[in-house]
Amino acid sequence: MTFNHQQSAHCETGVMSSLLTHAGLPMSEPMAFGLASGLAFAYLPLVKLGGMPLIAYRMPPKHIIKTLSKRLGCRLHVQTFGNEAQGRAALDRALDEGRLVGMQSSVFWLPYFPPEMRFHFNAHNLLAYGREGDEYLLSDPVFEQPVRCAADDLQRARFAKGALAPKGLLYWLDDVPQEQDWPALVRKSILGTTRILDGLPLPWIGVRGIRHLAGKIGKLDAQGHKYNRLYLTHIVRMQEEIGTGGAGFRFMYASFLQEAGRLIGDERLCELSTRLTATGDQWRQFASLCVQHGRSKQNPPPLSQLSDSLLQIADSEQQLVAGLKGWLKD
Numbered sequence: 237m238t239f240n241h242q243q244s245a246h247c248e249t250g251v252m253s254s255l256l257t258h259a260g261l262p263m264s265e266p267m268a269f270g271l272a273s274g275l276a277f278a279y280l281p282l283v284k285l286g287g288m289p290l291i292a293y294r295m296p297p298k299h300i301i302k303t304l305s306k307r308l309g310c311r312l313h314v315q316t317f318g319n320e321a322q323g324r325a326a327l328d329r330a331l332d333e334g335r336l337v338g339m340q341s342s343v344f345w346l347p348y349f350p351p352e353m354r355f356h357f358n359a360h361n362l363l364a365y366g367r368e369g370d371e372y373l374l375s376d377p378v379f380e381q382p383v384r385c386a387a388d389d390l391q392r393a394r395f396a397k398g399a400l401a402p403k404g405l406l407y408w409l410d411d412v413p414q415e416q417d418w419p420a421l422v423r424k425s426i427l428g429t430t431r432i433l434d435g436l437p438l439p440w441i442g443v444r445g446i447r448h449l450a451g452k453i454g455k456l457d458a459q460g461h462k463y464n465r466l467y468l469t470h471i472v473r474m475q476e477e478i479g480t481g482g483a484g485f486r487f488m489y490a491s492f493l494q495e496a497g498r499l500i501g502d503e504r505l506c507e508l509s510t511r512l513t514a515t516g517d518q519w520r521q522f523a524s525l526c527v528q529h530g531r532s533k534q535n536p537p538p539l540s541q542l543s544d545s546l547l548q549i550a551d552s553e554q555q556l557v558a559g560l561k562g563w564l565k566d
Contacts, residue, residue: 237334239365241375241382245484247361248300249274250377251338254363258336259412261308269294270492271421272304273428275485277553279445279452288470291449293482295432297359297400301338301407303428307421311410316403320395323404324387327364327372330406337364340405342396348376348383358400422496422505426560429489434557443554450546456539464539468526475523483523486516504566508559515552522546 239258244250249269256263269275276295283290295303305312317323330337342358343349366373371384385393394404433442440448449471456464475482490512497505522545529536 237336237365239336239375242377243380244377245488246294247377248297249488251361251363252300252304254375254377255336255338255409256304256308256310256412259310259409260414261412261416264491264495266488266491267495268304269300269485269488270429270496271307271425272300273425273432274300274303275429275489276432277442277445277482279440279449281440285474286470288467291471291474293475293485297340301361305409307424308416309411309413312407313410314405314407316405318403320391320404323394323406324391326404327406328367330408331364331367331372335408338362338407339364339394340402341390341393342398342402343393345389345393345396346376346385347389348379348385356396356398358396358398358402418496419500422500423564427564430557430560430564433553443550443557446546446550446553450543450550453539453546454543458539465530468530468542472523472526475519483516483519486512486519490516502563504563508556508563511552511559512556515549515556518545518549518552522549 242250242254242257244253244265246265246269249265249272252268252272253263253265256268272295274294276292278290278292280290280292302312315326317326327337327339339362340358341360341362342356343360344354344356346354346360362377363375364372365375365382367387368384370387372387372390374383374385374390376383394402396402434444436442436444438444453468456467458464490509493505493509493512497503497509522542525537525542525545529539529542
């Protein structure tokens with residue numbers, strides 16, 4: 237199979253970009269993210285990660301795969317397996333048929349990841365484009381070059397247990413339409429994003445969720461140094477180290493708005509892109525304040541400053557939503 241590997245910022249968008257481009261519909265990673273309405277924010281106190289509430293900056297795993305395929309009119313083939321041997325045989329069969337195959341796996345069991353990068357995250361997406369002997373030829377979007385992986389190691393990663401267990405998930409695209417109504421697609425995807433960021437009357441989702449987190453930080457006990465340090469470190473880890481991070485997804489969506497604006501000939505989307513890039517910078521500055529608070533033994537940034545920084549971000553994202561809604565009305 238002739239396949240061109242491309243490195244990406246995020247695994248799910250990277251895989252979909254590669255699958256569509258390989259099928260003859262060139263698709264950048266930001267366009268894949270934006271057309272799938274992937275941008276979000278969620279503060280989920282009932283879902284714990286290391287004893288702390290889950291904080292998400294994009295839609296849940298598989299959302300981009302399913303939503304993008306549906307909006308583009310592609311036929312998405314998906315398989316999971318209760319039997320590991322059947323899962324391996326299905327992968328081999330698909331590769332023998334010349335398919336480019338998407339897979340879900342655990343980062344922890346992939347040996348080509350450096351030890352310091354391995355952690356128990358079961359929703360990592362990658363592509364298989366061939367096999368030689370007992371090794372699979374893989375295109376992992378977060379790596380600069382294609383990699384090889386022994387069959388037993390890949391099998392262990394594909395059938396890892398725990399939260400978001402992949403169950404050997406395989407997927408590929410068939411019948412990818414080469415002609416698309418881009419203005420309609422852009423409009424539908426932006427409408428979806430505005431509803432995600434500002435359309436759900438829940439205190440943990442979208443702009444309301446950002447303000448909710450600001451309130452949580454503002455109510456922290458200034459004397460609870462140990463807990464505060466753990467809590468703020470968790471926020472930074474979720475924002476900047478797990479996947480692409482909060483600011484990274486804002487930058488990616490800004491790139492989508494710019495590309496979409498040029499594609500359909502509308503400069504207003506390019507202007508909104510510039511505004512969102514500035515919001516991404518605000519997220520990075522907020523993370524820096526959190527780190528300073530955790531590391532500074534004398535005169536750390538006050539918790540009120542961190543809370544106010546998040547409230548300013550919420551205002552910026554609210555203004556973005558208003559701008560996108562205004563664009564939709566025209």
